[in-house]
Amino acid sequence: MIDLNQSLDLATVTGFTGSVTTARTVRADRATSTQEAILKAAERLYAEHGVFAVSNRQVSEAAGQGNNAAVGYHFGTKTDLVRAIEHKHRGPIEELREQRIADIGDSTQMRDWVAALVCPLTDHLAALGNPTWYARFAAQVMTDPAYHNIVVKDALSSPSLVRVLDGINGCLPDLPVDVRVERNIMGRNLLMHSCADRERLLAQGSPVARPSWQAAATGLIDAIVGLWHAPVTEPS
Template identity: 25%
Template sequence: MILVAEEMFAEGGINGVSMRKIASNAGQGNHFAVQYHFGSREGLVEAIFDYRMEQMEPVRARMLEAAERQNRLTDARTLLDIVLLPQLELPDGKGHHSYAGFLSQYLMRSRSHRFGDFGGTAHFHLNRTFDLLRARLSYLPEEVAQRRLVTGSFMFLAILSRHETFETRAAGEESFEEALDDTIEQVVSCVCAPLRLDSDFGK
């Protein structure tokens, strides 16, 4: 039911799909199966988020171990890779990246100004990465760092959601890997840029 809901939310919007339709598409005879298992729409949304975060924890653990061996735990690109790249390994049952569409909508609903706070259950390796990244961005106020992290995530999710379009690219056009690398470099620049103070405007 979680994967079916993820795909339907990605296509129809988190508030645009009925719980009854999700239950039906998931093969549930009980039209109130979502409410029975998850309590509410919000409960289902958080369950999808937590399910995917838990799937990515082993990948992030390995990436953190490698970064520590290479003495790169203060490198912004390395840390952002650990946050973002595990999402490449989350295709849905049809081989698509519907999670990208779901997470984009999920982030739009986030209202927290605390760095790395997107709701859901705490996940150790993701939270450790956020702690290391927050230390790297210590020159930024927390709400600015959080806003930039969300903005950078949207940039990454935009290229991930277009993954399939690169399969039919013309000869000489950039590959998905090239586009992805360039996009993450943009994310690094976006997240790590110095803060322009009010006194700097107009100069």
Template identity: 30%
Template sequence: MGIMGHHGDKAREALLDAAEELFAIHGVDAVSNRKIAEHVGTHNHSAVAYHFGNRDELIRALLERHLHSMQGRRNELLADLPEDAGLREVIACRILPWVEQLAAMPQPSWRAQFLYQVRSVPSAAKVLASSFETNDGFDELFLRMRDSLSNISQPILRARASVLGHLALGICAEFEAALQAGTQHGNWTSVGYFLIDAGAGMLAAPVTHSEDFLSPPTIPSLI
């Protein structure tokens, strides 16, 4: 790689770092491309457009930034999962790659808080859908969950699995913020196993009411 290419990659990463932090703190729609450029110390206010083309592509780059490594780790865990694995072991394949990624982030980190912000922004809905439409391992995970919970109907199970993703994201965003504030208790490993235990209880809970209200999730899971 030439010197210019190296500098270009560093500038791109700096813009991604700045955008992730500012989006996490202020929300996606409240932060301009100019503000992102200024946050990295450049006077070139068109830097975001130069490196990413447009706003959607910046958000897409942020969403996909660590996606492949997380999917790779999930696939490793799935490959090692025994045929008679229990529900907690299956859920661990979903949760552990996510919390391991967050634990490995330089501090302060903004990843969970950014994702929590972006999932509530209507303008990012199409980017979210296209970035996560092939989230490797999720189909196999669902099949393994279904095998463990044959007494739960498929629509209910899919809805609960979606809730698990949103629950995990919210808790991790809160814990990430607490780390920065110095008020956290425990560590990312304890967060992960709390979510595994809570997820197992929720997925296996008795069904006591009609499932007529259910519809396919409108927002893809980000973890």
């Protein structure tokens, strides 16, 4: 039987353990909140000014952090921070793409596969509301040699994206390999930079050509399908 002293000791230990657990939870929540603030601030600044032009100190200040080393503490290098922003968006986009692939199955229609490339991005941007910065952030990163691979090569490690590209290639079996590579790059740039331009106009409150991201996706699908079906002229 536990005597009174033992009961008091157990109560003390239990209370101490509970306090430690609560303190750890508060610290974890605070760290998560700080990390989210840093991610949002960095994404906006990188989108508006480019990755190279923005220092970790500026990101920390924009995130409301008095400690200028907050970025390094929570994320490490600038490359780590850029990758963290990309990964934050990649998850939702992956889910949307996987659903598209499940819906179209073994389709042999080019438009289905191009839609599976375009719509996950535009649907994600639509879900974020306005203003958004991700399309401009990704466009900036894609044009920066130091960070290009984070968006491009890392993205190609996605099984769902590889499946979409295979689906597009399967619709044009006679297209030469070098032309496939060329048009894949063209299509990728058209998609991301068009979304970045629309995102910028929306953030500024300027007129846009189409009323919604869904309508913008339709125009992009038309253009990218036309790009893939364009004639191939042999170099002279």
